[in-house]
Amino acid sequence: MPQLNGLTVHADCRHFRGDLPCRPNKTDGYTCPDCPVYAPVTSRILIIKLGAIGDVIRTTPLLRRLRQERPGCFITWLTLTPAILPQHEIEEILKFDFASALQLQAREFDVVINLDKEKEACALLNVISAPEKFGYALRSADGVAWPVNELAQHKYLTGVFDQLSLANTKPYVQEIFELCGFDFRGEEYVFDTHDDKGYDWSQLPTGAGPRIGLNTGCGDRWTTRLWSDEKWLAxxxxxxxxxxxxxxxxxxxxxxxxxxxQAATGAAYLGTFPLPQFINLMHQLDGIVTQVTMAMHISIALQKPTILMNNIFNPHEFDLYGRGQLVQSDRQCVCFYRGTCRLGASCMEDLPAERVFEAVRASVPV
Structure with missing residues (x-):
């Protein structure tokens, strides 16, 4: 064991900080030589998944399998949105910035997983030291993202050729498990409900049957997903x-x-909230109707019956874990991953409210 001035220091312990006293020292006065909670790290794993928020959320099932396959591992996650990750389930969460990138390059890991094709993420996979690497690296000859090993080829190709993406029948979570050399066994998301915050939801309807959340937006990137006011009213x-x-x-x-x-129907609307509070609001509901957007990922993570309205994405991409239904228009969408409709009117408008209602009734009985 390493010693400093004759004192044994367990730098390999998961509690050890190096810049500050560890929590066992701060709360109980323990020191390394006789510490009863000494927990040596068996392996160090870095996950690089920068964004978007929904993709970060749906990558969390990997945590369950990594814990199972590598007991005692210490997991570091690099992301643009640290707040969305479960703080008590990951040893080290780093926001992607210059300082984080700099210090990661000076460290050694047993495994590095990069699930992003952004050049900066791929460049980090190139330069961080680890005997095992999965995902995407940066080709030095031309600066493009490239699979670092054969396991990443399937997921890589479905992202660069629309024809292969349309033909794909594997959900995203299965794809990233296989990219890491695992078979997917239905591992659930790892997510924080924020119940400990004590939010007041007394304005929510009570005694009026199951609460069904209606997420009426979808962001401004792919507006072909939007449903009109008339459909929501119906x-x-x-x-x-x-x-x-x-x-x-x-x-x-x-x-x-x-x-x-709300004014037209009297449906409950409590306003807008910071993300943790919005997540906890969704946790109070019995089912969620949504398009493919962040709320969909949150709903699945919260294990809510999810009625997913889809048009421009491959429906096989989404695993609802047997809860809820995916509903689509009868008119085949010709705007795969497009933000504007090639025909002038989105096929989402051909999805009748009655079909969505029947999906709710089948998934969340009154």
Whole structure:
């Protein structure tokens, strides 16, 4: 064991900080020579998954398998959105910036997994020392992302050729498990409900049947996913008639729409919230209706029955874990991963409210 001035120092312990006293020392006065909670790290793993938020959320099932395959591992996660990750389930969460990139290059890991094709993420995989690497690296000859080993080839190719992406039948989570050399066994997301924050939800409807969250927006990148006010009004009316309690969800971009829908129907709308509070609001609900957007990933992570309205994405990409249903228009979408409709009117408008309502009724009985 290494010693400093004759004192044994367990630098390999998962509690050890090096720049500050560890928690066992701070709370109980333990020192390394006789520490009863000494926990040596068996392996060090770095996950590079920078964004977007939804993709970060749906990468968390890997944590369960890594813990199983490598007991005692110390996991570091590099991301653009640290707040979305479960703080108590990951030993070290780093925000991607110059300081983090600099110190990671000076460290050694047993495994590095990079699931992003951004050049900066791939460059880090190139330069960080580890005997095992999975995912994407940066080709020095031309600066493009490239699979670092054969396991990453399938996921890589579905991302660069629309034809292969359309033909793919594997959900995203299965793809990233296989990229890391694992078979996917239905591992659930690892996620924080933020129940410990004590948020007040007394304004939510009570005693009026199951609460169904209606996430009415989808961001501004792929607006072909949007559903019109008329469709939402029709769905709300059917839900209310059947004894459900609709709860409108969204961010600042959806606020005006949700206020219109509330005024027209009396459906509950509590306003917009910071992300942790929004997550906890969704946790109070019995089911979620949403397009492919961040709320979809949160709903799946919270293990809610999810009624997913899809048009421009490969439906095989999404694993609802047997909870809820994916619904689509009868008109085949010709705008795969496009932000504007080639035909002038999105096929999402051909998805009837009745079909979405029936999916809710099948997934969340009154």
């Amino acid at each position: 769905l709300i009316a059917q839900l209310q008639t059947a004894g459900y309690a609709p709860v409108l969800l969204g961010g600042e971009a959806e606020d005006a729409r949700n206020r219109r829908l």
